[in-house]
Amino acid sequence: MGPEPAIAVLDYGMGNLRSVEKALEKVGARATVTADESVIASSDGLILPGVGAFPKAMERIRELELDRMLDEAVAREVPVLGICLGLQLLFGHSVEQGGADGLGLLEGDVVEVPAGGRKVPHIGWAQVSWERPTPLTEGLRPGEPFYFVHSFVVSPTDEELIGTAEYGGRFACVAGRGKVWGVQFHPEKSSTAGLRLLSNFKEICS
Amino acid sequence: MSDLKRIIPCLDVDNGRVVKGTNFVNIRDAGDPVELAERYDAEGADELVFLDITASHEGRDTIVELARRTADNVFIPFTIGGGIRSVEDARAVLGAGADKVAVNSAALKRPELLTELAEVFGSQCVVVAIDAKKEEDGGYGVYLNGGRVATGRDAIEWAVEATRLGAGEVLLTSMDRDGTNDGYELELTRAVARATDVPVIASGGAGELSHLVEAIEDGEADAVLCASIFHYGQHTVGEAKEHMSVHGIPVRI
Numbered sequence: 001m002g003p004e005p006a007i008a009v010l011d012y013g014m015g016n017l018r019s020v021e022k023a024l025e026k027v028g029a030r031a032t033v034t035a036d037e038s039v040i041a042s043s044d045g046l047i048l049p050g051v052g053a054f055p056k057a058m059e060r061i062r063e064l065e066l067d068r069m070l071d072e073a074v075a076r077e078v079p080v081l082g083i084c085l086g087l088q089l090l091f092g093h094s095v096e097q098g099g100a101d102g103l104g105l106l107e108g109d110v111v112e113v114p115a116g117g118r119k120v121p122h123i124g125w126a127q128v129s130w131e132r133p134t135p136l137t138e139g140l141r142p143g144e145p146f147y148f149v150h151s152f153v154v155s156p157t158d159e160e161l162i163g164t165a166e167y168g169g170r171f172a173c174v175a176g177r178g179k180v181w182g183v184q185f186h187p188e189k190s191s192t193a194g195l196r197l198l199s200n201f202k203e204i205c206s
Numbered sequence: 207m208s209d210l211k212r213i214i215p216c217l218d219v220d221n222g223r224v225v226k227g228t229n230f231v232n233i234r235d236a237g238d239p240v241e242l243a244e245r246y247d248a249e250g251a252d253e254l255v256f257l258d259i260t261a262s263h264e265g266r267d268t269i270v271e272l273a274r275r276t277a278d279n280v281f282i283p284f285t286i287g288g289g290i291r292s293v294e295d296a297r298a299v300l301g302a303g304a305d306k307v308a309v310n311s312a313a314l315k316r317p318e319l320l321t322e323l324a325e326v327f328g329s330q331c332v333v334v335a336i337d338a339k340k341e342e343d344g345g346y347g348v349y350l351n352g353g354r355v356a357t358g359r360d361a362i363e364w365a366v367e368a369t370r371l372g373a374g375e376v377l378l379t380s381m382d383r384d385g386t387n388d389g390y391e392l393e394l395t396r397a398v399a400r401a402t403d404v405p406v407i408a409s410g411g412a413g414e415l416s417h418l419v420e421a422i423e424d425g426e427a428d429a430v431l432c433a434s435i436f437h438y439g440q441h442t443v444g445e446a447k448e449h450m451s452v453h454g455i456p457v458r459i
Contacts, residue, residue, distance in 0.1 A: 018303040022278045052328050118209075119403050121330045121374055124428065125210040125252055125458045145210055145458040147252075147283055149305070149330045167209055189283045189305065191247060 005044035005205035009033045010070075012060040014052040020083065023188035027199040035064045045205030046073055048182075050085030054110065054152070055100035057085055067103055074105055079179040079204045081136075084150060087175065087182030091154050105180045108155040116168030121151040126165040128173060128185070134162055136181050136200050137174065144193045146185035148173070153184065179204070210458045211422050212252035212429035213446055214407060215436050217242060219288075220259050222268035239272055243280045246436070249443035251282060252458055255308065255377070255431060258288030270298045277303020287335055287377070293322050300327060308377055310335040311350050314357055314364075317371055324372025333407075334373035336361055338394055339381040346394050353381035365398045365406075376402055377431065380410040387413025387434070395425030407431050415441060415449040422455050 007029045009020050017033045024031035024047070032039055040046065048070070050057055061067050073080060082090045091102045094110035102110065113122050127143040148165070156175040163174030165184075173184035181201070187194035218225040223237045243254050256276070258269040266289055273286055286299040287308030296307045307327075313320050313334055323332045338346040338361035339353055346361035365376050378398050380391030390408045399406045405428035408421040412432045421427045435441055447457045 018274070018301070019277045019281070019305075022303070023281055026281070051331070119405055119428075121328075121404075122209075123330060123375060123405055124212055127210070149283075151330070186283075188281060191282050195281060 004028050004030050005202055006030045006032065006042070007045040007047060007202065007205060008040045008043035009047045009049060010040070010066055011035045012057065012064055012066055014050060014057055014060060014085075017049055019188040020047060020049050023195060023198050024202070027195055027202055029198075029202040029205070035066060037065075037069060040069050040073070043073075043078065045079045045081070045201065046070065048080060048082040048086035048089060050083065050089060051149075052085060054085065054088060054094040054096040054102070055098070057089060058100050058102060061089070061103075070103060070105065074178075074180055077179050079201065080105070080181065081201050082182035083188070084184060084186055087184050088152055088154055090175075090180060090182050091156075094152060096152055106154070106160055106175055106177055106182065107157050108160070110152050110154055113151055113153050113167060114169035114171055118168040121149060122167045123149050126167060126173075126185075128163045128165050130163050130174075131161050134176060135204050136176065136197060137162060138200050139196055140193060146173075146183075146187065146190040146193060148185045150184055154182070210252070210456050211450065212407075213250075213418065213443055213450075213457070214253045214255055214429055214431045215246045215251050215443065216255040216257060216409070216431050216433045218257050218259055218433070219269065219272060222272055225259065240275045240279055243276050243284070246443055247280050247282050250447055250459065251443045253282055253429070254280070254284040256284060256286050257308070258286065260289065270302050273299045273302035273304040285333055285377075287333070292319070293326050296323055296327060296331075300331060306331050306333050306375070308333040308335040309373075310337065313368060313373075314348065314350065314359070317367065320368055320371040320373050324374070329372050329374035329404075332373050333375045333377050334365070334368035335377040335379065336365060336368070336398075337379050337381050338391075340391075340394075346397070349381055353384075361394065362397050362401050365402050369402045369404045373404065375405045375407065377407045377409055379431075383411030384409070385434075386411050389413065389417040390421040390425055390427075390430070392420060392425040395421060395427050399426035399428075405429065415446055418446055419450055419453045419455060422450070423453075
């Protein structure tokens, strides 16, 4: 066995990165919270976390040139995992706060959660149904609960769709294409199931 | 309604130590909030709330350290309340790994704080904690300092205003029921749940497992906060979930 993979948690100054870092360490990855290009360029995997508003996040990402670094990583087939807002940022456009363009690494838009009159933001545990088996979701039960905190959801293509959950209406919560993955829930806050998913991502990066 | 209702153990912390709750077996240090938190995570708690009751200003750093140690070891969401008076206070605990801050008296003194916090961190990080007491006229007033100081505000109106200003969740404690084990104040909980469009956490009075079911079914709460029912070893979180599930409430098991 080689050394454990080095995973960079991209730091653009928004949200809580410590939990992601510690959860990665818990599953045996070497995690670094960073925006440093040399660290990112030499990582075996990237995590794009995020809490907060989409337009502000994209602004910060562009200022730090993380958009370019992500493009370069994807071109090198380095695995990327977006978490929560990080999933949304992988898509083309979001309607949040008047609208903004995203990274465009996955195809589709970010729209308001189809709450159907339910309370927003959607906060809490929701059961996830899997649309197809993937290395990222290996070993997770059908209907496995994960922890969500969000007001917006992604609308991936059928090929990109991996998992859905329900809140008012059914919505996409896991998507991926090639080595670009994203989850709407917080694996780092989803107890044992979340740690399993991060462990799977670590294996993908190995 | 398939979304899962939450059970949230609450830990009162003074200078970094748990104030109540020492009846656990197999715990090396019952006063260590992180060890208790790990225990509750393992039992299936959906979330945790730490309420810092440290009086001294110097003692406040301990809550940041607590957030850090919790985030290092516990992989479920947790909220820190007590002594959050500014965006900077919130940034310190959120940056250390907490998921949300609960704001009580500071928001009553300066309601704009809720808006500032929501603008910087998002309303999903902002919990307004409301301590309510039944008034003689049948309404519910908002109180400070453990129910001793009346604010003159109506609890339901304050809940509505606070969520309009930016709070994404209401932690609603009945001061009449807190510590009684007589069950949650269902009328109050239901009134706030119906008046607001954010999740409401029922708090104060849980003494038996049937109370948790009542808070969800009759109180229309989205989550139940519990302290003594778990701290003194009366029930485990697992037992509470089993009980709720048997009574038809969807919970994470």
